[in-house]
Amino acid sequence: MKIDPKSSADLSAQIAKAIRDAIVSGDMIVDERLPSETELCDQFDVSRSTVREALKRLAAQNLIRTQRGATGGAFVRRLSYDEAQAQHVTTSTLLLSMNAVDFETACEARFALERACAPLCAERRTPDNLATMRAEIHRQGQPGLSDERFCDSDVAFHRALVDGAGNPVLSYQLAGAVEAMQPLMNMITFTQRDRDQIIALHTQIADALEGQDGAKADTTLAELSHYTLTLGRQAMEARAKRSNNAD
Amino acid sequence: MKIDPKSSADLSAQIAKAIRDAIVSGDMIVDERLPSETELCDQFDVSRSTVREALKRLAAQNLIRTQRGATGGAFVRRLSYDEAQAQHVTTSTLLLSMNAVDFETACEARFALERACAPLCAERRTPDNLATMRAEIHRQGQPGLSDERFCDSDVAFHRALVDGAGNPVLSYQLAGAVEAMQPLMNMITFTQRDRDQIIALHTQIADALEGQDGAKADTTLAELSHYTLTLGRQAMEARAKRSNNAD
DNA sequence: TGCCTTTAATTGTCTGACATTTTAAATCGC
DNA sequence: GCGATTTAAAATGTCAGACAATTAAAGGCA
Numbered sequence: 001m002k003i004d005p006k007s008s009a010d011l012s013a014q015i016a017k018a019i020r021d022a023i024v025s026g027d028m029i030v031d032e033r034l035p036s037e038t039e040l041c042d043q044f045d046v047s048r049s050t051v052r053e054a055l056k057r058l059a060a061q062n063l064i065r066t067q068r069g070a071t072g073g074a075f076v077r078r079l080s081y082d083e084a085q086a087q088h089v090t091t092s093t094l095l096l097s098m099n100a101v102d103f104e105t106a107c108e109a110r111f112a113l114e115r116a117c118a119p120l121c122a123e124r125r126t127p128d129n130l131a132t133m134r135a136e137i138h139r140q141g142q143p144g145l146s147d148e149r150f151c152d153s154d155v156a157f158h159r160a161l162v163d164g165a166g167n168p169v170l171s172y173q174l175a176g177a178v179e180a181m182q183p184l185m186n187m188i189t190f191t192q193r194d195r196d197q198i199i200a201l202h203t204q205i206a207d208a209l210e211g212q213d214g215a216k217a218d219t220t221l222a223e224l225s226h227y228t229l230t231l232g233r234q235a236m237e238a239r240a241k242r243s244n245n246a247d
Numbered sequence: 248m249k250i251d252p253k254s255s256a257d258l259s260a261q262i263a264k265a266i267r268d269a270i271v272s273g274d275m276i277v278d279e280r281l282p283s284e285t286e287l288c289d290q291f292d293v294s295r296s297t298v299r300e301a302l303k304r305l306a307a308q309n310l311i312r313t314q315r316g317a318t319g320g321a322f323v324r325r326l327s328y329d330e331a332q333a334q335h336v337t338t339s340t341l342l343l344s345m346n347a348v349d350f351e352t353a354c355e356a357r358f359a360l361e362r363a364c365a366p367l368c369a370e371r372r373t374p375d376n377l378a379t380m381r382a383e384i385h386r387q388g389q390p391g392l393s394d395e396r397f398c399d400s401d402v403a404f405h406r407a408l409v410d411g412a413g414n415p416v417l418s419y420q421l422a423g424a425v426e427a428m429q430p431l432m433n434m435i436t437f438t439q440r441d442r443d444q445i446i447a448l449h450t451q452i453a454d455a456l457e458g459q460d461g462a463k464a465d466t467t468l469a470e471l472s473h474y475t476l477t478l479g480r481q482a483m484e485a486r487a488k489r490s491n492n493a494d
Numbered sequence: 495t496g497c498c499t500t501t502a503a504t505t506g507t508c509t510g511a512c513a514t515t516t517t518a519a520a521t522c523g524c
Numbered sequence: 525g526c527g528a529t530t531t532a533a534a535a536t537g538t539c540a541g542a543c544a545a546t547t548a549a550a551g552g553c554a
Contacts, residue, residue, distance in 0.1 A: 023341075026344065046538080056303045057303050061307055061308070069547025070547050070549065071547070098326050113417070168352070297508080319515080320534095321536090
């Protein structure tokens with residue numbers, strides 16, 4: 001583990017990279033202890049502050065955990081699905097908001113990926129998955145539900161669908177697409193008619209999955225995708241109109 | 248922007264979280280300058296080392312960039328697709344390796360997602376996309392190509408397919424699934440017969456996409472998925488046998 | 495043996511200093 | 525007055541040393 005003395009980058013960034021490479025390449029395994037801060041100072045010939053900044057960088061990426069005390073130190077951390085997912089959702093959300101991704105692009109990506117789960121979910125969905133979907137559908141029909149809560153429930157419904165595929169890697173990958181859409185969905189005002197329509201489609205999807213009819217689930221998802229796209233377009237137009245009037 | 252004095256977590260982690268929340272929520276916008284380190288010391292009532300550790304955490308997540316000099320400081324950074332993708336690939340790869348995800352799960356996820364791109368790609372693929380695919384197919388057929396290079400080319404082919412859907416969000420999401428599979432694929436030894444088979448399927452896929460036949464592309468991808476799964480199973484069995492013999 | 499104290503190792507935080515980089519202001523020469 | 529040069533100031537990057545807090549192990553005592 002060495003750093004390039006000619007590089008112009010921050011020392012802490014170089015050191016973090018060196019250690020990260022060791023972890024990603026498998027040179028360091030899960031729960032292995034890194035050298036103590038003092039030892040790292042000697043190894044890289046830098047001060048303790050610099051080493052600490054490097055370690056904080058790794059900690060921010062969930063690559064290490066630290067423990068105080070006599071047998072403490074920094075340890076390679078096992079990246080859990082939940083953490084990876086949370087990280088992925090944050091990154092995806094930021095990516096969409098910072099790059100002004102339009103509703104249609106995000107929506108297309110989300111439903112394309114989600115439809116990929118439909119056949120697997122139809123095959124493997126558990127009673128638990130179905131119960132979650134039914135519960136969310138019920139929640140979506142409750143009067144007085146705010147648009148934001150309606151969206152929350154929508155996300156929960158779709159996550160149940162994705163989880164129903166019984167493939168944690170798939171769930172992890174899709175969480176980014178589904179959850180990152182939420183801020184965009186929150187721009188939409190759902191009329192009662194919109195909600196009824198969406199609930200009807202959700203019910204059809206749940207029915208199809210319960211009946212293990214993957215093809216039906218897929219076509220209904222396509223319908224839902226199309227409908228959501230229409231709602232999104234209307235919302236964006238209304239938004240554009242409002243901002244024009246405001247000028 | 249405040250931190251909880253009762254929290255037991257590291258101060259630098261708390262400060263990083265406070266700033267991160269401000270960025271993610273949109274309170275701070277792209278290219279906005281954060282207070283200087285000295286100002287942050289005053290705001291949070293901590294030392295400069297602590298503030299710096301917090302800033303390094305944010306830098307590690309590509310949320311800020313820093314600049315030295317009189318008008319320098321830390322600025323909210325626009326997260327680019329490339330960075331987000333690189334981050335996503337690293338996380339996905341680590342997730343798979345650290346959690347000993349089996350070949351079948353990863354393979355299933357990858358092809359399910361990839362098949363989601365097929366119809367879009369058939370519709371929108373550019374001559375450029377097709378040229379890349381053909382070039383990679385040609386590369387895959389060259390004699391003396393190492394297994395690793397063959398895998399590289401395989402990934403490049405599939406990335407061209409994904410990019411052909413013309414949806415950057417989709418490309419970003421799928422990069423994680425496709426690239427993270429590579430270490431697992433690298434465990435496979437591809438015989439000449441395996442390669443011929445894969446090349447034939449790749450050619451069929453490219454033909455289907457060129458002819459804008461999404462359904463054909465999809466079914467061929469399904470075939471390829473099945474075939475890859477078989478190869479993976481064989482490789483895992485061979486590996487298990489070897490490790491048994493080694494005992 | 496079992497409980498308590500001490501000790502050592504390690505990370506967390508603070509303080510102060512100096513180096514480096516970059517911009518803006520001040521100065522100088524004309 | 526204007527352009528070039530010098531200087532100053534502001535900011536991050538790095539270093540050194542100190543002390544606090546935490547934890548586990550070693551040692552001591554009944």
